[in-house]
Amino acid sequence: MHHTQSPEMKACIDNCLACYRECLSAAMHHCLEMGGEHTKPRHFRLMMACAEICRTSAHFMLLGSEHHKHVCRECAEICVECADDCERIGDMQSCVDACRRCAKSCEEMAA
Template identity: 75%
Template sequence: MNRIDPKVQECIDRCLACYSACLSTAMGHCLETGGKHTEPAHFRLMMACAEICRTAAHFMLVGTRHHRHVCAECAEICAECATDCERIGEMQDCVEACRRCAESCRLMAA
């Protein structure tokens, strides 16, 4: 079995943690709280963030060199999602997961 580089594994783990945080926060906290938490632009951003994180993890697990492109986009979307979740408030777990993922994905994209 091929061993995954520790930095790649860390990024995979952070991507999957961000996927989980964004999806569970959106489906639980945001839908239940309503108001600004369910503004269409914000909610779509959270869903896009969750999906790009899942996709980035998938590309790294597959071992394709194209993961760099996906990770670059993932870093950008995660940073935007962190900023927007912080703006709305009450989603610190999501903000932190997005920031950690963005940081790792930037390294993978370089």
């Protein structure tokens, strides 16, 4: 049997991969160059955790694993936390937007 993905799941995979790309890139470039609040351990770890859970969520959906629901639920939670923290620090709007988009679609996948 061939696994087909719903349009919602395809959109979620795209949002997860975009968020993975954005968080990793922002952390490695923007945050490291800015320093200060941007490189405090709690914020930096959160960005790395967000990037990784987004990548993992996309992977689970691409695998067609039923466990994607649990992973997506956790992904949504971490993305919201990351978006809030990036918003708090400021000058990270593209990361905030990517995290919020990913959180929204992952909440839908987890439902």
